[in-house]
Amino acid sequence: MIVAQSILAQEPQVKIERAGDNVTAKLAGHWTAEYAALVESLAVEIEAEAGQHHVIVDLRQVERLDTLGAWVLDRTRHELGAHGASADFANASPEQQILLDEVAYRGFHAPEKVKSSKIVDFLVDVGKVVTGAGRDLIDGVAFLGELVSALLRVTIRLRRFRGTAVVNQLEQIAYRGVPIIVLISFLVGCIIAQQGIFQLQRFGATPFVVDLTGILILRELGVLLTSIMVAGRSGSAFTAEIGSMKMREEIDALRVMGLDPMEVLIIPRILALVIGLPLLTFIAAIAALSGGGITSWFYGDISPDVFLSRLRAAVGMNTFMVGMIKAPFMALVIGIIATIEGLAVAGSAESLGRHVTSSVVKAIFMVIVLDGLFAMFFAAIRY
Structure with missing residues (x-):
């Protein structure tokens, strides 16, 4: 019984008193979000009883008042003014008065709904994507300039190289x-060889699977697959590491200590990418060719000796160099995108996750675009 009475005492209450042209609304209890429905109904009751009279809202017996209660009372005051009445707050504690003033200052106004069509919204989204891509391109070029200048500083003063x-x-x-x-x-490599054998054997051209596998892997797939895997594995790690350091203000601490974050954090990572990605590309090409050779042996009856001899005849040094030339440029693109996204992280875990995802997506997209540009360039110079 005591608990029930205590709960009833906490519920918001209002007592309406009339004295001439004035109406006094004496509030009591907890005007908080816990009793949101009851707070709303009591506010409607105050408006109904006020009419065209001046209303004094007495807060002397209000035990607790939160943002919701203050906002409902402030909204009630504005609605009474809009209907020709007026309202003032009385006997509010200093804390309650501060909250009421803040609510009145901020103003909780619903945003106006702008009429638009789906076609217009779609075009707006496309425009935002295009402008965002252009902004990212400009930021990337600017960051590349900073990276080159930092590399020159490190080259001049080798003791600063880490x-x-x-x-x-x-x-x-x-x-x-x-x-x-x-x-x-x-x-x-196994999949390429298997599918090539099944398609070429219709024409009695099974041995040409060696040419297909060798050229495709060395020119395109070796470097492309390696770059995509590095973008997903190392690029995301770069963004997460730099982003978490940005969140914990460790990058600002480096600047305070007189250290350049570009020299300490970014140059070692990008240099390691530029050196490591060609090595991984070479290893990936050897692994893929090994898979293609084993599959050709089992599915196409092409012995390892025949496979190697045909591979030597079909693949020249230029075929091998095409894939190796692409690798450092793809590594540079992956590193720049990963570090830019890491430095753009704000102070929340949501921001970190969003930028890590954006880093991987942008890096993979740019790797594929760069591979296409290189393919057109090498075709134009007949290399």
Whole structure:
């Protein structure tokens, strides 16, 4: 019984008293979000009883008042004024008065609904995507300029070069990434050879699967698969590491200590990428060709000796160099995108997750675009 009475005492209450042209609404209890429905109904009751009279809202017996209660009371005051009446608050504690003043200052106004069509909204979204892409391109070029200037500073003063950090990043990017890249490349090589054999045997051209596998892997798939895997594995790690340091203000601490974050954090990572990605590309190509050779042996009755001899005849040094030339440029693009997204992280875990996802998506997209541009360039110079 005591508990029930206590709960009833906490519920918001209002007592309406009339004295001439004035109406006094004496509030009591807890005017909080816990009793939101009752607070709303009592506010409607105050409006109904007020009419065209002046209303004094007495807060002397209000035990608790939160933002919802203050907003409902302030809204009631405005609605009474709109209907020709007026209202004032009385006997509010200093804390309650501060909350009422803040609510009145901020103003909770519903945003106006702008009429638009789905076609217009779609075009607006397309425009935002295009402008965002242009902004990202400009930011990337500006960041590349900062990176080149930092590299020149480090080159002039070699004692500022952090070789230990580069070796550590090489271990993380290249050495620890070998198993997964070898496995995936080997399986892709097997799939290419198997599908090539099944399609070419219709025309009695099964041996040409060696030419197909060798050229496709060395020119395109070796570097492309490696870059995509590095973007998903190391690029996301760069963004997460730099982003978490940005969240904990460690990058600002480096600047306070007189250290350049570009030299300490970014140059070692990008240099390790530029060195490690060509090595991983070479290993991936060897693994894929091994998978293609084994599959050709089992499915196409092409012995390893025949496979190697045909591969030597079909593949020239230019075919091998095409894939190797692409690798450093793709590594540079992955590194720039990953570090830019990491430095753009704000102070929340949601922002970190959003930028890590954006880093991987943008890096993979740009790797594919760059591969297409290189393909057109090498075709134009007949290399």
